[in-house]
Every structure is written in C-alpha cells, then in structure tokens.
Amino acid sequence: MNKLIFKCLRLSPVVLAATFSTAGTAFAEEIKSEVTSVSELSAQQQLQADNSMGQVTSVSQFSDVQPTDWAFQALQSLVERYGCIAGYPNGTYRGNRALTRYEFAxxxxxxxxxxNELIATATADLVTKQDLATLQRLQEEFSAELATLRGRVDALEARTAELEANQFSTTTKLKGEAIFNLTNAFGDEAVGGADLDSNTTFANRVRLSLESSFTGSDxxxxxxxxxxIEQNSNQTGTDMTRLGFAGDNGNDVEIDKINYAxxxxxxxIKVDANGAEIWENINTFNPNFKSSGSGAISRYGRFSPIYRLGDGGAGVTASFEASDNLTLxxxxxxxxxSSPEDPNGAFNGSNAVFGQIDFKPSDSFNIGFTYARAYQNDSDNDITTNNINLTGSTGSDLAQNxxxxxxxxxxxxxxxxxxxPSSKITxxxxxxxxxxxxxxxxxxxxxxxxxxWGAHVGIxxxxxxxxxFGVIFGQPPKVTDNDIAANEDPDTSYHLETLYKFQLNDKIAVTPGLLVIFNPEHNDNNDTVYxxxxxxxFKF
Incomplete structure (x- = not known):
C-alpha cells in the first residue's frame, strides 16, 4: 500500500490534494462526532468554515511550503491544473501532519x-488517463472506507433533517428550572412573643424561559x-427569615418577565416590559450567591438591598464598557x-433611578459604587396595604416603611x-x-x-x-435615626447563613442550608429564629 500511495503522489497531484486537503480532514472529523442538536451541527459547520483557508492561487501563499520540499511540484500542479487545495487560516499547509485512512478517504x-466537476464543465483534458487510472486503483483500495464515509454522511444528513423538523424553534431556546424545597422554621418564640409553630413544608417553583434572537446579538x-412556596414571615413574625426563592401564586402559570436586550x-440596552429586576441587568458583585435557584437560601443573602428598589414592573437599563476594567x-x-390610574404610570407613580460604576482593576478584584433615587407611594390609595417598601422585604418592618x-x-x-484570592475562593x-x-x-x-451591611465567603x-460551600453574615437594614422617635429600631439584628450546594451533575444540585437570625426585628427581646x-x- 505504501508503494501505491507514493506512486499516487508522483503521478497524481489530484490525490495529494485529496490526501492533505484541510477541508477533507475537517469533514472527516465532523462526521465522526456524535450529533446531538441542531445548534451543535451549526457550531461544527462554523468551525469547519473557520478552520479552512479556502482555495489558493499560488503555493507561495503557504508559509510552511518551500520549493525544496519533495512534494512542492505536486502541490504547484494541484493549484494550476485542478484548483483542489486548501490550507489553514494562519497561512500554513501542514503537509507533515499524520492522517488516518478515513481522512484520506x-x-x-x-x-x-x-x-467529475471538471469533466462536466468540458475541461476533461485537464484530467489525464494516468490520473484516472491512479484514482481508480485508489478507489478500489479504499472502497470500504469510502462506503463507510458515504454511509455516515447519509446518516448525518438524516439526523440533521430530523432535528430540524422536530426542534422547538429555529430562533427560540427553551430553558427551564424547577425547585423542590423542604423547609422548617424553629425556635422558642416568634417575633412578638407568640409560640413559634414549627411545621415542615414541601413546596416548589417552576420557571420556563423562552429566549429568542433575531440578529444574533439581541x-x-x-x-x-x-x-x-409561601413566605415564612407569618410563622416567624419577620421578613428577615424570608427565603430567596419564596413566592406563592397557587401554582398558577403566569408570565412574570418580558424583556428585550x-x-x-x-x-x-435592556428594555423590561414586565418583571423588571435591576439585579438581572447589572453586576451585583455576588456571583456565587446571586441566583435564587442556586445561590443563597435567604433573600437578604443574595445581594445588597439597593438592587431591589423599583423591581416588578417596567424599566430600561443601559450598560457601557468604557474600558476593559470600567463599566458604567x-x-x-x-x-x-402599566397602570393608568392615579398615582401610578410610568413617570407619575413609584420609580427608581439607578447609576453604577463598576471598576475591575484586576481579574481578582471588583468594586462597585451605586446610587439610587427612589420614590414610593401608596399605589392603591389604601394605607392598610402597606405598599411602601424601601428595602425590598429585607430588614425590619420599620426599615421597609x-x-x-x-x-x-x-x-x-x-x-x-x-x-x-484564588480561582476557587471568593x-x-x-x-x-x-x-x-x-x-x-x-x-x-x-x-x-x-x-x-453584609459579608460573604464562597469556596x-x-x-x-x-x-x-458558603457563609454569609451581616446586619439587615435597620432604622438608625428617625424624626419619628417611635419608629427607630432599638437594637441590632444579625444574619448568619451557611449552605452547601452539592452539584450532583450539570443539571441537578442539592443545597442544604441553615439561616439564623439573632435579635429579630432589631430587638434583643425577641428570641433567635432558625x-x-x-x-x-433541576435545570434543563
């Protein structure tokens, strides 16, 4: 066989092109990979396109091919007679690279x-009888590989057609998250002195996100x-014990978020038509604990309460990278x-204006300065519903209102x-x-x-x-001074949270955690609540 290939290289530049053509190699590698989705097929096609230099007009375009190379004349003839040669984007041919029989096939x-193309276009005189005879012998030698190759191509095309016919959408991706939660609040007494009725609950939250792109960058x-998942404040007497993923709509399906970026x-630019949350749009400097599904177990432990101002409705966010280490x-x-009734509306009702400087002087350190001007009113003209909430349902009742x-x-x-300080510690x-x-x-x-204030460490x-593994400790929002003396918090509460998220696989994580609130509602007369x-x- 080695003699046959050497003779082929002498007699037929066509075969040399077939042997070392980058496009053929990329194609052989592609059909050997397992096809799992249309997006992966597209990625493979893009990779092939990126790796191929395409048709060249002169051997001198290859930086690693010299006139003294033993195959130089063969390569030169390929370009002049057949136009059947390609290289790599960096201008190399890599003629010394080893190849498999499948790649050769x-x-x-x-x-x-x-x-066949040359024959069909009336340029058959370029193909000599000697070349055709060599090609025929090679076809016989590699008949098994060629048959396997064609079979795999047919299977690849069939699989691609099946995926395209049955995929969810050509422009939309479906992402899902489901939470199963088992929880229990316990302690001697709830806030206010009543017995804390310890009662274990099992509840869920499911989210399906449809994400579409029309230009590739939007x-x-x-x-x-x-x-x-009901809030536990009715049980404990304080929002300080609220879980970061709590919320109850009776498991009715609702559209809770619509936005376009x-x-x-x-x-x-990101325009929120519903469910605007500024923490989804800008950096909160707490990547390990930000997510309600895979981060902190408590509401306060996820990030600073400043990011909760103005959430839940409409809004617009603009971010600008002034440099590699500065984002505005x-x-x-x-x-x-969305409500036209007074005192609501896009500009006449409650609102919040944000500005943030995000400075990252190094890969290991990131610091941000945030300002927010907020206005909140009694949106339904019913003071008993207590719509004022300055801290996003964190901290004491007095801090919220x-x-x-x-x-x-x-x-x-x-x-x-x-x-x-390291790749694993934050x-x-x-x-x-x-x-x-x-x-x-x-x-x-x-x-x-x-x-x-709050501090955290994640490993x-x-x-x-x-x-x-994570630990979060801090002081939830507290009224330190008030012209209404009766509405000042008398003491100081402390928030201690520890958790361990065990990643079973890429799709499933189990997180046991314990939240402890000392002196709930900033009152040391209240017992510690756990x-x-x-x-x-589950993510899919």
Missing amino acids: AGLNACLDRV NLQVRLQARN FNLGPAR SAAYLSPNG PFGGAATTSNNYGIQAAFK VGGWAGLADATAVSGINDGADADLFY KDVGSKGSL VGTLRTT
Whole structure:
C-alpha cells in the first residue's frame, strides 16, 4: 500500500490534494462526532468554515511550503491544473501532519467530486488517463472506507433533517428550572412573643424561559412561572427569615418577565416590559450567591438591598464598557408603570433611578459604587396595604416603611466588592445607607436614616466539581435615626447563613442550608429564629 500511495503522489497531484486537503480532514472529523442538536451541527459547520483557508492561487501563499520540499511540484500542479487545495487560516499547509485512512478517504472523495466537476464543465483534458487510472486503483483500495464515509454522511444528513423538523424553534431556546424545597422554621418564640409553630413544608417553583434572537446579538425573553412556596414571615413574625426563592401564586402559570436586550453602538440596552429586576441587568458583585435557584437560601443573602428598589414592573437599563476594567450602568424602573390610574404610570407613580460604576482593576478584584433615587407611594390609595417598601422585604418592618405608609423619597448609596484570592475562593460584601424623607401625610417632611451591611465567603468545588460551600453574615437594614422617635429600631439584628450546594451533575444540585437570625426585628427581646432548608434545583 505504501508503494501505491507514493506512486499516487508522483503521478497524481489530484490525490495529494485529496490526501492533505484541510477541508477533507475537517469533514472527516465532523462526521465522526456524535450529533446531538441542531445548534451543535451549526457550531461544527462554523468551525469547519473557520478552520479552512479556502482555495489558493499560488503555493507561495503557504508559509510552511518551500520549493525544496519533495512534494512542492505536486502541490504547484494541484493549484494550476485542478484548483483542489486548501490550507489553514494562519497561512500554513501542514503537509507533515499524520492522517488516518478515513481522512484520506474523505480527501479522495472530495477530489473525485472535483474531477467529475471538471469533466462536466468540458475541461476533461485537464484530467489525464494516468490520473484516472491512479484514482481508480485508489478507489478500489479504499472502497470500504469510502462506503463507510458515504454511509455516515447519509446518516448525518438524516439526523440533521430530523432535528430540524422536530426542534422547538429555529430562533427560540427553551430553558427551564424547577425547585423542590423542604423547609422548617424553629425556635422558642416568634417575633412578638407568640409560640413559634414549627411545621415542615414541601413546596416548589417552576420557571420556563423562552429566549429568542433575531440578529444574533439581541435577546427577547418571555418567562413563565408557577410556584407555591409561601413566605415564612407569618410563622416567624419577620421578613428577615424570608427565603430567596419564596413566592406563592397557587401554582398558577403566569408570565412574570418580558424583556428585550440589544446593542446600541457601544452600549447594551435592556428594555423590561414586565418583571423588571435591576439585579438581572447589572453586576451585583455576588456571583456565587446571586441566583435564587442556586445561590443563597435567604433573600437578604443574595445581594445588597439597593438592587431591589423599583423591581416588578417596567424599566430600561443601559450598560457601557468604557474600558476593559470600567463599566458604567444607568437604569430607570417603574414598578406600576402599566397602570393608568392615579398615582401610578410610568413617570407619575413609584420609580427608581439607578447609576453604577463598576471598576475591575484586576481579574481578582471588583468594586462597585451605586446610587439610587427612589420614590414610593401608596399605589392603591389604601394605607392598610402597606405598599411602601424601601428595602425590598429585607430588614425590619420599620426599615421597609419608616413613616407609617406615607409616600417616601430616598437617596440610596451602596458600595459592593468581591475579591478572589484564588480561582476557587471568593470573599466579598456590601454596605449601604439610605436617607429617606416622608412627602405626604401627617409625617410630611420627616427624615430617617437606614444602614445595612453584609459579608460573604464562597469556596467552589468542595467535595465535587461545581459544588459550593458558603457563609454569609451581616446586619439587615435597620432604622438608625428617625424624626419619628417611635419608629427607630432599638437594637441590632444579625444574619448568619451557611449552605452547601452539592452539584450532583450539570443539571441537578442539592443545597442544604441553615439561616439564623439573632435579635429579630432589631430587638434583643425577641428570641433567635432558625430556618433549615433543603433545596433541590433541576435545570434543563
């Protein structure tokens, strides 16, 4: 066989092209891989296109081919007579590379197609009888490989057609997440002195996200949600024990999020029509614990409360990368922007204006400075419904509503940072303060100051790859000063949370966790409250 191949190289430049053609090699590698989805097929085709230099007009275009090379004349003849040669994007031919029989068969098959093309276009005189005789012998020698190759091509085409016919959508991807949660709150007494009725519950949350792209760089998201995880504040007497993924709509399916993101010049724009959440749009400096499905188990432990202002409605966010280590972000959110009834609307109702500077001087350190100007009113003109919530249902009741339901403006300042001393360890935290003012009712003009902080450490790949051990400690939002003296928090609560996310595989994670609240509602007369939880998250 070696003599036959050597004779082929002497007699037929066509065979040499078939043997070493990069396109043929890439094609052979492609058909040997297992096909699993249309997106992977597209990626393979793109990789083939990227790896191929395409038709060349002169051997001198190859930087690694010299006139003294033993196959130089054969390569030169290929270009001049057959136009059947390709190289790599970096301008090399790699003629010394080893190849398999399948790769040789793929190249031979491509060359046969080229010969047939030349014959069909009345250029048969370019193909000599000597070349054809050599090709015939090679066809006989590699008949088994050629048959296998053609069979695999047929199977590949059939599989591609099947996937294209049965895929969900050509423009839309379906992503899903399901949470099964087992939880129990316990302690001696609930806030206020009543017995804390310990009762284990099992509940769920399911989200389906439909994400479409029309230009390749844009994204339209429509998310469906059903859940029945009740907030435990009725049991414990405080929102400080609230879980990060809690929410109950009786497992009715609802559209909870609609948004469209696109590039506008150097900026990334995201328009939320429903379910706007600023923490989904900009950096929160807490990557390990940000997610409600795979991050912290508590609401406060996910990120700074400053990111919860104005959530739930419509909004627009713009982010601009001024440099490799500096990102500027701005946003406007209107939680009741869809309602035409006074005092709502996109600009006349409650709203929040954000600005953030995200500075990353090195790969291991990231720091951000955030400002938010917020206005909140009693959106349904019913003071008993307590629609004022300055801290996103974290911290004490007084921190959420320091003026007894009066419309409130607030200037909010936050600093957040994350430091990675190694690839597996992240240490970070946040601190924030707010200057709030009542702008309606009998307390009009009253001022209050709020303060909070948190620190966290996360260690990845503990026990298994993808797993995470984490500890979060801090002080939930507290009213430190209020012109209404009775609405100041008397003491200080502390939040301690520990969790271990065990990654069973790429799709399933099990997270046991324990949340401890010392001096709930910033009152040391209240007993410590504990919340244990076991969260199992499925992603697909």
